[in-house]
Amino acid sequence: MGNGPVTEFMKRNFRHFNAGAMLDAAEGYRRHIEAGGRMLLTLAGAMSTAELGLTLAEMIRRGKVHAISCTGANLEEDVFNLIARDQYVRVPNYRELSPAEEKKFFLRRLNRVTDTCIPEDRAMEPVIAAFTEALKDDESRGERHFPHELVFRILLEGKLRDRYRADPRDSWVLAAASSGLPVFVPGWADSTLGNAFTAACLRGTFKDPNLVRSGTEYLTEIARWYQRTAGEHPVGFFQIGGGIAGDFPICVVPMLTRELGLDEVPRWAYFCQISDSVTSYGSYSGAVPNEKISWGKLDAETPRYMVESDATIVAPLIFAYVMGY
Numbered sequence: 186m187g188n189g190p191v192t193e194f195m196k197r198n199f200r201h202f203n204a205g206a207m208l209d210a211a212e213g214y215r216r217h218i219e220a221g222g223r224m225l226l227t228l229a230g231a232m233s234t235a236e237l238g239l240t241l242a243e244m245i246r247r248g249k250v251h252a253i254s255c256t257g258a259n260l261e262e263d264v265f266n267l268i269a270r271d272q273y274v275r276v277p278n279y280r281e282l283s284p285a286e287e288k289k290f291f292l293r294r295l296n297r298v299t300d301t302c303i304p305e306d307r308a309m310e311p312v313i314a315a316f317t318e319a320l321k322d323d324e325s326r327g328e329r330h331f332p333h334e335l336v337f338r339i340l341l342e343g344k345l346r347d348r349y350r351a352d353p354r355d356s357w358v359l360a361a362a363s364s365g366l367p368v369f370v371p372g373w374a375d376s377t378l379g380n381a382f383t384a385a386c387l388r389g390t391f392k393d394p395n396l397v398r399s400g401t402e403y404l405t406e407i408a409r410w411y412q413r414t415a416g417e418h419p420v421g422f423f424q425i426g427g428g429i430a431g432d433f434p435i436c437v438v439p440m441l442t443r444e445l446g447l448d449e450v451p452r453w454a455y456f457c458q459i460s461d462s463v464t465s466y467g468s469y470s471g472a473v474p475n476e477k478i479s480w481g482k483l484d485a486e487t488p489r490y491m492v493e494s495d496a497t498i499v500a501p502l503i504f505a506y507v508m509g510y
Contacts, residue, residue: 207502227425228254231298237497271350274301373397
């Protein structure tokens with residue numbers, strides 16, 4: 186693989202501290218893929234509203250990411266951005282906002298995520314409506330699907346295509362849907378779509394909350410995916426942020442070995458975490474990779490990297506390096 190100007194700039198300038206750790210992680214990622222490895226990527230925080238899809242979508246298309254575990258917010262916010270990007274309101278002075286100014290956003294139905302406000306009417310409501318129709322179709326057919334499968338169906342059937350206000354090539358969810366990428370969404374109820382579905386169950390629109398497949402079923406699917414994939418390829422783990430998106434899949438290996446008593450289950454073959462969490466505060470999200478060895482998640486020989494920095498800066502640079510930009 187050739188090296189473009191971004192890669193060469195990183196190799197020349199990023200030599201020490203977090204910059205050096207980022208370069209090491211990027212080189213390790215590239216080696217892992219070039220050796221035939223597979224990579225599961227986890228997305229926490231507001232990465233979709235940060236438009237990580239600008240590089241992540243191309244990573245998916247180029248086969249550099251082989252599965253994703255993400256929060257419900259990241260699943261839906263990529264689609265929100267896709268259909269309403271031109272209606273988002275950027276607030277660069279968000280640190281200076283008064284409570285009264287925040288209330289004005291509320292009254293305008295603008296939901297603020299750091300420096301960006303998501304418009305409810307243009308971004309959220311059309312996706313909720315399409316999602317509800319997909320659920321009604323499932324209910325009438327006696328079927329059940331995972332949240333991401335319903336979102337994929339909406340996109341692949343073109344239900345929102347006439348609303349696109351961003352380049353569809355910059356949508357990582359659309360790239361994942363088009364390529365059939367395995368996606369796992371633990372804790373989905375903690376999202377706008379999850380809240381809308383729960384409210385629909387409470388008002389009686391849907392009789393059975395189990396119409397949407399559950400977190401336990403997602404964990405089962407991750408375990409099956411890992412067993413299939415790790416049986417043929419070393420599998421790496423690239424974690425952006427912390428929380429449930431990362432905690433959910435990382436526990437698959439000890440679950441297989443301890444709870445199921447399976448022998449010869451390969452450990453994760455690469456591990457990188459981008460985090461600004463502080464380990465000494467008792468944070469699971471900020472725990473150094475070595476701690477995972479004691480839980481049976483990683484081996485002592487597993488290449489391990491931790492970049493304590495801003496994922497909105499670091500992740501696109503690592504992706505650019507892996508793709509040779």
